[in-house]
Amino acid sequence: MKFFATTTKGLEDVLAAELTALGTRDVVPGNGGVNFSGTFKDGYKACLWLRTANRVLQPIASFPCPSEEALYEGVYALNWDELMTSQMTLAVGAKLRDSVITHSHFAALKTKDAIVDKIRDRTGQRPNVDAKDPDLRVNMHLARNQCTISLDLAGTGLHKRGYRRDPTVAPLKETLAAGLVALTGWNQTSPFVDPMCGSGSLPLEAAQLAGNHAAGLLSPDFGFQRWPDFNAALWKNLLEEAETTKRELPANLIFGSDRDKRSVDLARRNADSAGIGAKIRWSYSDFAKLEAPASQGTLICNPPYGERLGNEEELTAFYRKIGDTFKQNWKGWTAWVFTGNLALAKQVGLKASRRIVLYNGPIECRLLKYDLY
Numbered sequence: 382m383k384f385f386a387t388t389t390k391g392l393e394d395v396l397a398a399e400l401t402a403l404g405t406r407d408v409v410p411g412n413g414g415v416n417f418s419g420t421f422k423d424g425y426k427a428c429l430w431l432r433t434a435n436r437v438l439q440p441i442a443s444f445p446c447p448s449e450e451a452l453y454e455g456v457y458a459l460n461w462d463e464l465m466t467s468q469m470t471l472a473v474g475a476k477l478r479d480s481v482i483t484h485s486h487f488a489a490l491k492t493k494d495a496i497v498d499k500i501r502d503r504t505g506q507r508p509n510v511d512a513k514d515p516d517l518r519v520n521m522h523l524a525r526n527q528c529t530i531s532l533d534l535a536g537t538g539l540h541k542r543g544y545r546r547d548p549t550v551a552p553l554k555e556t557l558a559a560g561l562v563a564l565t566g567w568n569q570t571s572p573f574v575d576p577m578c579g580s581g582s583l584p585l586e587a588a589q590l591a592g593n594h595a596a597g598l599l600s601p602d603f604g605f606q607r608w609p610d611f612n613a614a615l616w617k618n619l620l621e622e623a624e625t626t627k628r629e630l631p632a633n634l635i636f637g638s639d640r641d642k643r644s645v646d647l648a649r650r651n652a653d654s655a656g657i658g659a660k661i662r663w664s665y666s667d668f669a670k671l672e673a674p675a676s677q678g679t680l681i682c683n684p685p686y687g688e689r690l691g692n693e694e695e696l697t698a699f700y701r702k703i704g705d706t707f708k709q710n711w712k713g714w715t716a717w718v719f720t721g722n723l724a725l726a727k728q729v730g731l732k733a734s735r736r737i738v739l740y741n742g743p744i745e746c747r748l749l750k751y752d753l754y
């Protein structure tokens with residue numbers, strides 16, 4: 382069976398490494414995602430375990446699509462009555478590029494019509510559409526008039542880990558936070574600190590990684606569980622296995638701090654709902670006053686960068702202060718700064734030993750590494 386896991390642009394290699402570690406085959410990174418092959422079980426495991434995937438798609442057909450008639454016929458020809466019943470709900474998402482059909486909303490409607498008509502012709506009943514929480518989410522992708530139809534295994538974005546309480550001003554998407562943690566190469570045994578933790582995405586993803594918590598274990602409600610061919614026994618085994626392979630986190634390993642008390646309280650609540658609140662050391666402090674908890678470790682921060690938070694002048698001074706604080710208080714550490722503002726990043730005033738390009742939604746960002754020896 383072929384699959385395609387989507388991810389944030391820039392994290393394809395991280396996701397490929399995750400898929401290889403999961404034991405899937407033919408792992409090939411592409412643009413914005415990774416191709417792999419495996420069994421049903423691998424598809425379930427991918428939804429349960431992948432930290433950096435946004436969606437796991439299972440392509441079921443690919444056909445030339447030079448017109449709307451070709452789209453309708455190509456979709457209608459598929460065996461939808463084997464994939465869903467008329468009692469199930471449906472949603473279709475469409476992405477188009479360099480093709481005769483240019484309206485994604487129209488393409489999604491046409492695809493949906495073909496599926497609904499096929500089920501009605503076979504069963505006499507029409508399935509309903511549920512855009513928010515469908516039993517089956519279908520993805521149509523049209524590139525240079527070649528249409529690929531895929532089933533979305535999870536049916537929902539895999540970033541929804543189930544630990545997030547009320548959102549703060551600018552939380553990092555969980556899948557991106559997990560990717561940043563992976564890119565630091567943190568060894569999971571030396572201290573990990575986020576001194577501007579906001580809602581706690583980075584410490585939480587670090588804790589889930591070090592504790593070997595499956596990313597989807599907190600809210601394992603995926604679309605495929607409502608499909609006719611769902612293997613409940615296999616899924617139950619995977620959930621049980623994920624419970625037993627959790628590791629205890631040592632104390633004094635992961636630290637989250639912020640100068641905003643409400644953020645720290647929220648981060649703590651998020652961690653509590655993930656069942657790891659007691660294992661992360663939270664504090665409430667200005668970064669300049671925060672003491673390093675050890676002589677070496679990994680620090681990562683996602684300071685405000687102007688797009689959404691803070692004003693330019695204050696931020697310029699703030700980024701300078703970050704560089705000064707690194708030099709004075711964090712000697713011996715490896716520090717990483719994730720920012721969407723390259724001019725501000727320069728204000729840190731230290732030479733970055735690595736610069737990784739990533740996208741936070743549409744914003745081109747950098748993850749910058751500073752060796753503070």
Ligand SMILES: C[S@@+](CC[C@H](N)C(=O)[O-])C[C@H]1O[C@@H](n2cnc3c(N)ncnc32)[C@H](O)[C@@H]1O
Nearest residue numbers: 552553577578579580582640641667668683685
């Ligand atoms: C972009 S947000 C971080 C979001 C976080 N990564 C998340 O996923 O929720 C930036 C954070 O830096 C914090 N911050 C700004 N100035 C700070 C300072 N001087 N010391 C500590 N934290 C600071 C803000 O309170 C805010 O929570």
